[in-house]
Amino acid sequence: MLKRLFSNWEESVSRFQLRGITSKQLLIIKNKRERKNQLIQAINQLRKERNQLSKNGKEHAEKIKEWKKEIVLLEKELNDLEKELNDLIIRLPNLPALDIPLKENKIVDETKYNWEIKHNFTYEKIARELKIINEKASIKLSGSRFAVYQGLGTQLVQSLINLMLNEQKKNDYQLFSVPYLVRSQNLYHTGQFPKLQEDSFKIENSDFYLIPTAEVPLVNLYKNEILNESDLPLKLCAYSPCFRAEAGAAGQENKGLIRLHQFHKVELVRITHPENSYQHLQEIIEDARSILHLLKIPYRVIELCAEELGFSAAKTYDIEVWLPISKRWLEISSCSNCESFQTERAKIRVKKQNGQKYYPHSLNGSGLAIDRLIVAILEYYYNRDKNVLEIPPELKRFFFNYDE
Numbered sequence: 001m002l003k004r005l006f007s008n009w010e011e012s013v014s015r016f017q018l019r020g021i022t023s024k025q026l027l028i029i030k031n032k033r034e035r036k037n038q039l040i041q042a043i044n045q046l047r048k049e050r051n052q053l054s055k056n057g058k059e060h061a062e063k064i065k066e067w068k069k070e071i072v073l074l075e076k077e078l079n080d081l082e083k084e085l086n087d088l089i090i091r092l093p094n095l096p097a098l099d100i101p102l103k104e105n106k107i108v109d110e111t112k113y114n115w116e117i118k119h120n121f122t123y124e125k126i127a128r129e130l131k132i133i134n135e136k137a138s139i140k141l142s143g144s145r146f147a148v149y150q151g152l153g154t155q156l157v158q159s160l161i162n163l164m165l166n167e168q169k170k171n172d173y174q175l176f177s178v179p180y181l182v183r184s185q186n187l188y189h190t191g192q193f194p195k196l197q198e199d200s201f202k203i204e205n206s207d208f209y210l211i212p213t214a215e216v217p218l219v220n221l222y223k224n225e226i227l228n229e230s231d232l233p234l235k236l237c238a239y240s241p242c243f244r245a246e247a248g249a250a251g252q253e254n255k256g257l258i259r260l261h262q263f264h265k266v267e268l269v270r271i272t273h274p275e276n277s278y279q280h281l282q283e284i285i286e287d288a289r290s291i292l293h294l295l296k297i298p299y300r301v302i303e304l305c306a307e308e309l310g311f312s313a314a315k316t317y318d319i320e321v322w323l324p325i326s327k328r329w330l331e332i333s334s335c336s337n338c339e340s341f342q343t344e345r346a347k348i349r350v351k352k353q354n355g356q357k358y359y360p361h362s363l364n365g366s367g368l369a370i371d372r373l374i375v376a377i378l379e380y381y382y383n384r385d386k387n388v389l390e391i392p393p394e395l396k397r398f399f400f401n402y403d404e
Contacts, residue, residue: 004095005026005029005092006030006033009030012026012095013026015095015096015098016092016095018096018100018102018306018307019093019094019095019096019306019307019309020307021092021093025088028088029085029088029089029092032081032084032085032088033085035081036078036081036082036085039074039077039078039081040078042074043071043074043075043078046067046070046071046074047071049067050064050067050068050071053067090188090193090194091194091195093191093195093309093311093312094191094309094311094312094313094314094338094339094341095314095339096306096309096314096315097314097315097337097339100303100304100305100306100309100314100315101303101304101305101306102305102306103305103306103307104305105302105303105304105305105308105318106302106303106305107300107301107302108301108302108303108317109300109301110298110299110300110301111289111292111293111298111299111300112298113296113297113298115296115298115324115380117324117325117379117380118382118383118384118385119325119382119383119384120325120384121325121379121382121384122323122325122326122379123256123257123323123325123326123374123375123376123378123379124256126378126379126382126389127153127256127257127378129382129387130152130153130378130382130387130388130389131150131151131152131153132149132150132151132152132153132156132374132378133147133148133149133150133153133257134148134149134150135148137150142261142262145259145260145261146260146261146262147257147260147262147371152389153374155399155400156374156377157264157370157371157374158398158400159395159396159398159399160264160370160373160374160395160398161239161264161266161370162398163291163294163394163395163398164239164266164291164367164368164370165237165239165266166398167287167290167291167294168237168266168268168287168367169237171235171287171290172235173235173236173237173268173287174234174235174236174237175237175238176214176217176218176221176236176237176238177238177239178211178214178217178218178238178240179211179217180210180211180240180241180243181203181208181209181210181211182208182209182211182216182217182220183207183208183209184207184209186216186217186220186223187200187209187212187216188345189216189219189220189223189342189345189346190215190216190219190220190312190342190345190346191310191311191312191338191341191342191345192212192216192311195311196212196311198245199212199244199245199246200212200243200244200245201243201244201245201261210243211240211242211243212242212243212244213240213242213265213267213364213366214238214239214240214242214265214266214267214269215267215269215364217238217240218236218237218238218267218269218364219269219271219342219346219348219362219364220346221236222234222271222346222348223346223347223348224346224347224348225348225349226349226350226351226357227271227348227349227350227351227360228350228351229273229350229351229352229353231350232271232272232273232350232360233270233271233272233273233280234269234270234271234272235268235269235270236268236269236270236271237266237267237268237269237367238266238267239264239265239266239267240264240265240267241262241263241264241265242262242263242264242265243261243262244261244263245261246259246261256375257371257372257374257375258330258371258372258375260371263369263370263371264369264370264371265366265368265369265370266366266367266368266370267364267365267366267367268284268287268288268335268364268365268366268367269362269363269364270283270284270362270363270364271343271348271360271361271362271363272360272361272362272363273350273360273361274339274340274358274359274360274361277337277339277361277363278315278337280337280361280363281315281317281335281336281337281363284335284363284364284365284367285301285317285319285335285365287365287367288319288333288335288365288366288367288368289301289319289333291367291368291373292319292321292332292368294392294394294395295373295377295380295392295394295395296380296392297321297322297373297376297377297380298321298322299319299320299321299322299332300319300320300322300329301317301318301319301320302317302318302319302320303315303316303317304316304317304318310334310336312336312338312341312342313336313337313338314336314337314338314339314341315336315337316334316335316336316337317334317335317336318331318333318334318335319331319332319333319334319335319368320332321372321373321376323375323376323379324379324380325379326379330372330375330376331369331372332366332368332369332372332373332376333365333366333367333368333369334365334366335363335364335365335366336363336364336365337361337363338361338362338363338364339361339362340359340360340361340362341362342362343359343360343361343362344359348360348362377389377395
């Protein structure tokens with residue numbers, strides 16, 4: 001991060017300002033970095049001179065003693081300064097891509113399908129009619145913003161997981177099952193910490209946190225490793241439950257399936273060569289929305305402006321589905337290129353054939369958010385006359401005890 005910041009100071013300041021970081025904040029970092037370099041030079045010079053005097057026996061003993069004390073004081077200042085500098089640096093978000101929209105999000109694609117909706121019920125009403133969620137049990141077990149699926153609801157969750165994993169396996173992703181508890185360092189590497197620490201669930205008296213997304217363990221599979229260039233691109237995929245406290249969230253979306261403390265998601269991650277990472281970003285978008293094509297769910301793709309980027313992202317595209325009865329757009333996937341932001345933090349490097357090393361780019365995308373997709377499926381596939389959900393065959397073949 002510091003290398004990129006100081007290689008082109010004026011441009012970096014301008015781009016950081018798009019993320020809400022002021023020039024004053026960056027100047028503090030710059031001044032501390034300069035002081036750090038001065039201290040290192042001073043300590044090295046004193047050590048050199050001390051060593052030279054030591055060769056002359058005891059005649060310079062008092063001077064050597066003074067320099068030792070001076071070195072100890074300077075080393076303490078350096079140690080304190082490095083902690084201060086690190087604390088400031090880890091709070092800097094990623095630099096936005098150069099071609100990103102500055103102030104307003106930009107719709108870049110929209111796909112529509114012809115639908116004859118056979119009801120006027122919102123998804124909440126349909127969920128109650130079909131008894132796919134046991135609301136009473138949800139409150140009894142865990143309180144608000146949790147869901148106990150039952151019957152058809154359980155079938156929908158499990159079949160969507162299997163449909164998504166099956167499709168991404170076809171797209172050459174390696175499938176993983178990952179731990180749902182990780183140590184805090186892993187959340188720092190992917191950029192959830194320190195900014196989103198209050199939104200995380202911590203296991204008391206431990207360094208374990210519940211994962212907010214499978215992106216965290218997938219990226220950290222390769223932390224502190226040196227990959228061969230021939231290994232790239234790495235295409236990784238995992239289903240996991242996701243856990244988010246979302247301490248600042250409030251409002252109507254806290255009810256139902258849209259904003260849960262525990263939800264289901266299939267995650268896509270790629271680790272790629274920097275030169276073609278933005279082509280991979282477009283491919284991740286295609287991989288995510290392929291599920292919507294299968295289910296014929298109308299959607300649009302939005303490129304986010306700098307102000308709305310996540311902490312780790314250089315560029316992000318959101319995929320939103322249209323809810324025909326609720327009359328609103330609902331985000332169902334977020335696909336981002338983090339460039340080398342995460343790999344620098346996680347110390348993931350790639351070695352060229354000539355032995356040179358570089359940081360690859362990491363990308364991630366929801367492929368998709370399952371609970372929110374169920375919301376859309378309910379509004380599109382419900383038949384009020386028969387009080388049934390007309391499950392499309394592409395999904396129904398993953399149902400338990402389904403016989404084609």
